[in-house]
Amino acid sequence: MGFFMQALDTTIVNTALPSIARSLHAAPLGMQSIVVAYTLTMALLTPASGWLADRFGTRRVYAVAISLFVVGSLACASAHTLNQLVLARVLQGIGGSMLLPIGRLAVLRAVSGEAYVSALAMISVAGQVGPILGPTLGGWFVESFSWHWIFLINVPIGALGIYAVQRFLPNDTVHDAPPFDFVGCGLLSMCMVSFSLALDSPVETHRGAVSAALFALAAVSAFAYIPHARRKRNPLFHLGLFSEPNFSVGLIGNLLCRIGSSAVPFLLPLLMQLELGYSPLHSGLMMLPIAIAGTLSKRWIAQLVKRYGYDTFLLVNTALVGASIVAFAAFSPSLPLAIEIAILVVFGASNSMQFAAMNSVTLKGLSIKDAGSGNSLFSMVQMLAIGLGVSIGGSLVQVFQGPFSTAAGFRLSFVCMGVVTLLSGLVFRRLDAAPQAAVPVRAGTS
Incomplete structure (x- = not known):
């Protein structure tokens, strides 16, 4: 339940x-x-x-x-x-x-x-x-x-x-x-909240100084956590987590990739209802191919990673996720339904496999002692990325619709979010060689 x-x-x-x-x-x-x-x-x-x-x-x-x-x-x-x-x-x-x-x-x-x-x-x-x-x-x-x-x-x-x-x-x-560790949790919470508000501030208030101050507060909070974690016997997150190279690379790659893909469930129903004239039920049904393709594709991940390795798989699959997000910019009343469904299926399948592979390569190298702490930090980054994706995606539409139109705002926003996702592929190129073994897909970690 x-x-x-x-x-x-x-x-x-x-x-x-x-x-x-x-x-x-x-x-x-x-x-x-x-x-x-x-x-x-x-x-x-x-x-x-x-x-x-x-x-x-x-x-x-x-x-x-x-x-x-x-x-x-x-x-x-x-x-x-x-x-x-x-x-x-x-x-x-x-x-x-x-x-x-x-x-x-x-x-x-x-x-x-x-x-x-x-x-x-x-x-x-x-x-x-x-x-x-x-x-x-x-x-x-x-x-x-x-x-x-x-x-x-x-x-x-x-x-x-x-x-x-x-x-x-x-x-x-x-x-x-x-x-x-209430102090450590407070510092990281202040960092995340300040960073999220800073991204909204320029669009909503048109005051760059407010945004700059919030970014500065986020940076100060993050850097203040480092000496705190060194002194604390049981810090919220041990700094030793970042000595595992794939954890650091996977964390940054996850953040970038999820920022791009997390904007899709927010922007797509708005595009369909506000610009394409779909009813709420119709737009909801149009999201079904994403969910169904994502569920069915989970069984392919282990075989693909075993055959091609994490690095090759993530490079190719990241390109598919980013390209499909960019392709949403083509959605219009004149685009055939079959093509729309095909784009939705490609995004759903590749995005689902991307999450499972990113989760596994990020956490698999951690020791038993660090697994719990690493998983908690990873969960925080996942939730933060979802919020940032929605915030950035919505803000971009508002920015672009000013000089252009709302329809153009949606299209340009999908292009930008797709490019952000594609950039995560550059991060995954820094992965250490990982064993070409089956992915232990962790259920419930999307």
Whole structure:
């Protein structure tokens, strides 16, 4: 229930954005704040999830996480202004930040050895169904009922989840849990928030000084973490993580690649509804090829990496992801439907394989001691990249539509985001030679 609810909410909102904007008397292209607020909150709080589970017990924390997510969903459905909806999404993000990592931790503590991969793969099927149903379900709710139901659907799902928590999860509090690094978490949180706001500031306020100050604050916070981590006995993230070359390269490559690809689920439904005249349901159905192709392509990854190696595979596949994002700029009323679907399928398949390969090559070289810390930092970067992709993509449309038109703004934005993704291929060229072995695809890490 937790995996399904979190994955569904990530995708169901996008097709409803124009309808939400009309209801709240806001500009559709200014709706990225409700997506960014959710993903950024998740990025900030994900590192604390493991410590909370150790300190207070998996069952108690998971029940609280689902409850916060449901309460946040009710607050979203009750919002009457954009600011209210953003605050409600923050509350949702607090609960959502704990659903996946603590869910995986609960499975790890209950199932050991080789059975863990199988158990997690089975449970994560619910997380894979969410993106398939999300866009279509969101479009159907908007047309048949109202946009409020994209959030209200979480109430019965969450109720089942809370019942399952009380019924099945053991109370596994770890009484000797190490102290949490609140200072380190605060420094990195300040860095991420300042950096995200700096990217929005020039477009929204036209004050370059504000943006420069926020960038400076982000840099100071990041550099201040280095001496703190050296002095701290149990820092949030050990600096030794970056001594593993592929971890550093994979982290930067992930950030760039995900910034480009994360803009697509936000921009594409807006393009279809605002410029191509699609209904919410139609635009939701058009997102199905991406989700289905992504699910089916997962079985090819291990064989392709085994045959060509991580470096060659990522170079070629990154080019496919970037090229397909650029190709979205060709979407117009005159483009044949078959070509549109073909582009969507190529993007869905290549993007899904890209995520799995990037995840594996980034984390596989870490020691057992650093695996947990590295995975937490990697999860933070993933959430940050999603927020940055939505923020940058939406801002670019607003910048380009000024001298041109809204349609041209969308096309130029897709080109720019595709180029950002292609640049990540240059980063992956710096990977150390990795063994041409099968990819241990980690279920639930998209």
